[in-house]
Amino acid sequence: MDKIKREFPVLRKCTYLNTAVYGPIYDSLIDWRQEHDLDALLHGSEMWDQTLKTLSDTREKIGQFFNSDQDRVSLVYNYSLGMNLLLEGIDANKNVLLLSNDYPSVNWPFESRKFNTTILDITSDLEERIEEVIKANHIDIFAFSIVQWLDGFLIDLEFVKRLKKANPNLLLIADGTQFCGAMSFDFKASGIDVLGVSGYKWLLSGYGNGFMLFTDNPEDKLEVVSTGFNAANGNFKNKDTLALAKKLEPGHLSSLNFGSLKFSLDFLNTIGMDRITEHNQTMANRVKNELIELGLLQDHVIDRKSHSTIFNIKADQKMFQLLMDNDILCSQRGDGVRLSFNFYNGIDDLQHLIKVLKT
Structure with a gap:
């Protein structure tokens, strides 16, 4: 793990507890990006075939990494x-x-389009209340983040599977941006119909890359109208036969951005998602116990069996500034301060945090 941490220059200057804002760039990715841009400089349009291969390889890698069919992967910028x-x-x-x-x-995208929305507060018994509301309000679509951005609340993924099994016509749309890359995830087994992810946080890929995954379930329920020449793979004959996944790729895509995503998926595979998951689950439990002892967590988080690696602590502006002054990089979110741990954070980072909090 020390060798891996040396890949991230930002870790040498601070205790980085801010992956929920931005996953830090690392040395080997920068090397790859510089080589890519040098090729573009020297070869110009001759890179087109390589660009197409990079994009295809990225779709294939995403499919392998999250267990999704390659032809149901859309490359989106966020x-x-x-x-x-x-x-x-x-x-x-x-x-x-x-x-x-x-x-x-x-x-917001649902609210701006005037859908008939029901808003459910997040409580420790959330899953039970979701079932009740879906039945009572005849819900057609449930859209949610797997991990909540404000406080790291983690929805029970086993519950999501059961929910889909009990309600096969319910369309489940999930945001995995604060989850994918921090924990292992099997899309086909999840029960989720549509998963969207931006790659600049836990996938450590920088800005401008992400993806949407689809099961076969939404094909008959979605009539997406976006289109473009790239969606048809540059073939006029494909205009009226576009698959759902391709409709979200109307224009040309950046091989630098999506090649960075593929590179980082390979990087995470080299470390091993099983190792990353085990480390992050262990860290999440240790952090939670320490913060509970200090009385800094909300009840709906304390009462949960499982939690993510993101925490929001009861802290004011003075405490936030104290953390920053002690080189702990974190963020103010909601009414508190958000801390997020990843595989490059160890016990030493937690000990430093607790020491500062106790002051």
Whole structure:
């Protein structure tokens, strides 16, 4: 792990507890990006075939990494863009369940299109209440973040599987931006119909890359109207036969951005997602116990069996500034301070944090 940490220059100057804002860039990725741009400089349009291969390889790698069919992978520049394109193909008369204070790019696209929305507050018994609301309000779509951006609340993924099994016609749309890369994830086994992810956080890929994954279930429910020459693979004959995944790729895509995503997926595979998952789950439990002892967590987080690696502590501006003055990089979110741990954070980082908090 020390060798891996040396890949991240930012870790040498601070205790980095801010992956929920931005996953730090690392040395080997920068080397790859510089080589890519040098090739573009020297070869110009001759790189086109290599660009197409990079994009195809990225789709294939995403499919392997998250267990999804390659032809059901859309490369999008971020979750927000993919979500807005997707919703253009859904009847606004549908009944939609959303979670209170979920990430704005999950909730706002539904609200701006005047869907019939029900907003559910997040409590420790969330899953039980979701089932009740879906039945009572005849919900057609449930859109949610797997991990909540404000406080790291983790929805029970086993519950999501059961929910889909009990409600096969319910469309489940999930944002995995604060989850994918921090924990192992099997899309086909998840019960989720559509998963969207931006790659600049836990996938450590920089800005401008992300993806949407689809099961075969939404094909008949979504009439997405976005299109373009790239969606047809530059073939006029494909205009009227575009698959759903391709409709979210109307224009040319950056081999630098999406090649960076593929490079980082390979990087995470080299470390091993099993190792990353085990490390992060262990760290999450240790951090949670320490913060509970200090009385800094909210009840709906304390009462949960499982939690992510993101925490929001009760802290004011003075405490936030104290953390920053002690080289702990974190963020103010909601009414507190958000801390996020990843595989490059160890016990030494936690001990430093607790020492500062106790002052």
